[in-house]
Amino acid sequence: MSAQKDCEFLVKRARELVSNDPCAAKAWLITARTLYPADFNIQYEMYIIERNAEKTSSAGRLLYDMFINFPDQPIVWREISVITAALRSDSQDKHTQFLRELFETLPARIQCEMLLKATEQCFNTLEKAEMLLLLLKRFPESVVQHGVNLGETLLEAEVSENMESPVNCFRKLFVCDVLPLVINNMDMRLPTSLMQKYMLKAAEFYIGYVTRGPSSDVQIQGSQEGSLKSPSVSRGSQRYVIDGLSEKSSVVSEPWERLLDILSVVGARCEWQGDQGQRSYMDMLLRVKELCRYLPGLEGETRSRCCSQVVICAALVLFRSAFLYVSAVQPALFQSVNGMNSGPWILVEDLSTVYSDIEMERGALKHAHKKRKLTDGREKTMSSDDEEGLGKGRGRHILVNKTEMPAWSETLESFRTARESWDLLHSHDGLETEFKKICAAWKTESWMWFRIFLSDMIIYQGQYRKALSSLHQMAAVQQPQPGQQSPSGQASQEHHRALIQQASCHYALGEYRMACDKLLDVVCGLVPPKYELTKSLDDQSRHKTKTRKGNDLRLLPCTSKAILPFCLQLMLACFKLRAFADSHDDLSLGHVIVLLQYDWPHGETLFLKAVDKICQQGSFQYENFFNYVTNIDMLEEFAYLRTPEGGRIQLELLPNQGMLIKNPSPALGVELNTLLLQGVQTMDRHHTVTRGITKGVKEDFRLAMERQVSRCGENLLNVLHRFCINEKIIIIQSLP
Numbered sequence: 001m002s003a004q005k006d007c008e009f010l011v012k013r014a015r016e017l018v019s020n021d022p023c024a025a026k027a028w029l030i031t032a033r034t035l036y037p038a039d040f041n042i043q044y045e046m047y048i049i050e051r052n053a054e055k056t057s058s059a060g061r062l063l064y065d066m067f068i069n070f071p072d073q074p075i076v077w078r079e080i081s082v083i084t085a086a087l088r089s090d091s092q093d094k095h096t097q098f099l100r101e102l103f104e105t106l107p108a109r110i111q112c113e114m115l116l117k118a119t120e121q122c123f124n125t126l127e128k129a130e131m132l133l134l135l136l137k138r139f140p141e142s143v144v145q146h147g148v149n150l151g152e153t154l155l156e157a158e159v160s161e162n163m164e165s166p167v168n169c170f171r172k173l174f175v176c177d178v179l180p181l182v183i184n185n186m187d188m189r190l191p192t193s194l195m196q197k198y199m200l201k202a203a204e205f206y207i208g209y210v211t212r213g214p215s216s217d218v219q220i221q222g223s224q225e226g227s228l229k230s231p232s233v234s235r236g237s238q239r240y241v242i243d244g245l246s247e248k249s250s251v252v253s254e255p256w257e258r259l260l261d262i263l264s265v266v267g268a269r270c271e272w273q274g275d276q277g278q279r280s281y282m283d284m285l286l287r288v289k290e291l292c293r294y295l296p297g298l299e300g301e302t303r304s305r306c307c308s309q310v311v312i313c314a315a316l317v318l319f320r321s322a323f324l325y326v327s328a329v330q331p332a333l334f335q336s337v338n339g340m341n342s343g344p345w346i347l348v349e350d351l352s353t354v355y356s357d358i359e360m361e362r363g364a365l366k367h368a369h370k371k372r373k374l375t376d377g378r379e380k381t382m383s384s385d386d387e388e389g390l391g392k393g394r395g396r397h398i399l400v401n402k403t404e405m406p407a408w409s410e411t412l413e414s415f416r417t418a419r420e421s422w423d424l425l426h427s428h429d430g431l432e433t434e435f436k437k438i439c440a441a442w443k444t445e446s447w448m449w450f451r452i453f454l455s456d457m458i459i460y461q462g463q464y465r466k467a468l469s470s471l472h473q474m475a476a477v478q479q480p481q482p483g484q485q486s487p488s489g490q491a492s493q494e495h496h497r498a499l500i501q502q503a504s505c506h507y508a509l510g511e512y513r514m515a516c517d518k519l520l521d522v523v524c525g526l527v528p529p530k531y532e533l534t535k536s537l538d539d540q541s542r543h544k545t546k547t548r549k550g551n552d553l554r555l556l557p558c559t560s561k562a563i564l565p566f567c568l569q570l571m572l573a574c575f576k577l578r579a580f581a582d583s584h585d586d587l588s589l590g591h592v593i594v595l596l597q598y599d600w601p602h603g604e605t606l607f608l609k610a611v612d613k614i615c616q617q618g619s620f621q622y623e624n625f626f627n628y629v630t631n632i633d634m635l636e637e638f639a640y641l642r643t644p645e646g647g648r649i650q651l652e653l654l655p656n657q658g659m660l661i662k663n664p665s666p667a668l669g670v671e672l673n674t675l676l677l678q679g680v681q682t683m684d685r686h687h688t689v690t691r692g693i694t695k696g697v698k699e700d701f702r703l704a705m706e707r708q709v710s711r712c713g714e715n716l717l718n719v720l721h722r723f724c725i726n727e728k729i730i731i732i733q734s735l736p
Contacts, residue, residue: 590622
């Protein structure tokens, strides 16, 4: 008891002197240690003095002595935990640097033993894994003993912690830190099955990391043991902190390149065919395509190894290429992709031939008494190489406006590569079976971005019925629930994207009523943009139509400026065949005339076809004519049809109107003639009205024409937008 009091006295005396006379304090402690070498408090006090003075060597020696002589003291392990935390930390402050240097003074054997015992002191799985990882990095020879066990512990932890996403702290440590140490250690003899398992775990993590969504609700999950917190997510700076890891450790740079590096090492260790040097994803695809040629003739282990190589390599190329494609056509799906404000792009049927694919009859030009020429410079012809790009295959092209999508070549190349990879994975039963196992394990059916690619690929292949099934599901997910506000912004665009693709598929299947139903749902949610009279919708896209086969596709930007014209063109395409059939269908013909106004004068030839049919019928009834027809050329043409020169056609263009009197009246419609001339000047058409278009025109018809000419300056898109909304029921019912 007296000895204890003596020790306490000596320590207390040293503490009193340390601030004013450190040397005297150390002398007291040296004396005390000589007298009582087995007393822990004396040695610990000596260590504290040296540590606070930041004397690396002496503090290290004292720590070493305490670790050897007093391994069961909690204070020692508390100090060791502070040092090991500094070793794991990214901080560069002075005290942290000192603690690292202090640790470096310890003998290597002691460092290794200290880290191992420190690992045993950890109860938090993540912290324990980080401690053991520190040991593996400092002492590579320990990888053989602890590497695989650590990897399995991390993989088991994410299961026991119920991690819903592969992008979590346990998988991140395994893939980015532990796995490279394991697979690059040539002293380890790992089974091929285990190597491939680890390869797929890494691929799932990197793909999940790259394709993570932008919502703050989508978190990179952290440990639930003791310190589960919401990770720091800053959408603007794209910061992600995995709980339990530092911000720096949470960032994964160049994930696709890292994945390729792992694949190269795993391929070499699994004795895959081909050289094992660094190569691109495209080189890898070419290699496995070559291997597939020999696959049917292989047997046993060789066949199994070759099959695994093809499936893993082709699957990675597929998912990477599909991601690159979808990130270009719908970038807002991904947090890691710039261009959050860019709207989605839609793969739809190309309608460039909507005005020219009905063969002109010989008598259709008998009304060409007016000068009908396209405005000089309106129709710019582009070469197929300029616009068709690389989206070729099975006789189809994918057209895209280069000015609106600068990276069009890379986008179409990614789409082509992804399709090739998909086809390769389904070229043999064995490959398809193994690939389906990967998809099931990764739950790829829940990846919205991959479903978008699959839908576009199926559309490209012409499997429209199959595509509709997927599109209906996506539209249902994006459809607002009852009681919710209508979608706006990006959500609205994505909803429109699914509906427009459905309409395009229904049109390709000949289901015109369903197509128009979907289109009108979209149009009703649009605000019509400002109409530019001097520029046609497809001036930039109409090129060499005579060489086209009519089954091409187009990538269309999901903006009101592009969507509304496309909807109008697709509605026109739906009504056109019905309107020009042998049967008498004035309602469909009237809808066609209304829709032909937009892309004027590109639809002029088709309009003349409609006029010719009216002349053959001798009559025409369309009571919505004066509600929606404001084109000055069309108005003049219909006014002319009532004259003797025009054939005295019976027209019913007013609501509840009886047949117009066929006998001409001697009165001259001077006001109408003047208004028509003014309307022509307003529209900058420069036509000369030389016909007695008002002779014999009934008073109500004449007045309606006068009012209609005064409307020629209205925003045509507003007029057509009202047509789609107000006549929605009639439009849909007009189709079979």
